[in-house]
Amino acid sequence: MSHKHDEFDGFRREADTLREPFSPSLHARVMRRVKDEPIAPIEPVLAPASWRRPVLAGFAVAVVLTTATAVWWKSTLPVTTPGGSPAQFVNVTGWIGEAITPLREKLDEPLPAMAYLDQDAASFGQFVVRQLDPWPAPAAPPVSPPRQ
């Protein structure tokens, strides 16, 4: 064959010399055993290669039936939306909003340190310095006696 490497022609030629003689005893053994075997099972009604078509057809029918049932079922739901619009279509966005509201509220709560962010830079700086190196509160200035 032309697609095989020429360098390995020797392998092909050598393999040709390794022919096995036909063994009548082996053949007889095989045929004796095969004769006792049950005849091969009857070929299934659907040939192996043609299974795809009925399976795909069945899948398509199932999809159509499921869709039709879903549409009919939705149409039977009562209208519950306050605005009066039909409630057949589920408000998925609303559900998601309700689900994440507690989380958003939690995130909106200011952390203790973050409270200073709302104040001016000076007070925030004081806060930081106090946190790093707290010092005692300055003593009150001496009260001088009133001049007479």
Place this chain on the structure above:
Amino acid sequence: MLTHAEKDDATLARLAKSGELRAFDELARRYQSPLIRFIHRRVRGSDAEDVAQETFVKAYRSLHQYRPGRAFKSWLFAIAYHEMIDRHRRRDLKYEPADEFIIRDDPSSEADRADRKTSLWSIAKRVLNDEQFTAVWLFYAEQLPAGEVATIMGRSWVSVKVLLHRARGVLARHLKEASFLDPSSASSQGSAVAKVSQR
């Protein structure tokens, strides 16, 4: 009216499937030698006949699974290959050591014996792993296309191509070394060694 011997494999398989034993007889007759030759490359003598017998019986039992579009030979070889692997897993088989690679007609003289030891397939058996050897055998000796080899070995076409590529590399290296060590052996090993060593 065609005799069974003149009919193609697919027709014989179809007839055998419908219960005509003579059609299977012809198929077994047709493929016994190549099958034994394939099995003998991996398995010792008496075990090889057992594997061949089991392969034919399994093939007969599974004829309903055979698709006429597929080459009967490849289908049969695939059954044999898996039978050998199964038996090897169950440790029912002893793999043939590389040094005892059997060539059916026994060498009569020392020179013949030396030739046998340096035969290409003996070298291949010695230097390739089991899967590489099987792929090379099916590709070169049985002259099956890579796709059929892949089906027999239960691998993808790409992995068989890779397997063959690596096997060729290993073989080329070893054959080159062999001819370098003993230049006179190159001529006895045919064109393969000579051509490879020239590269």
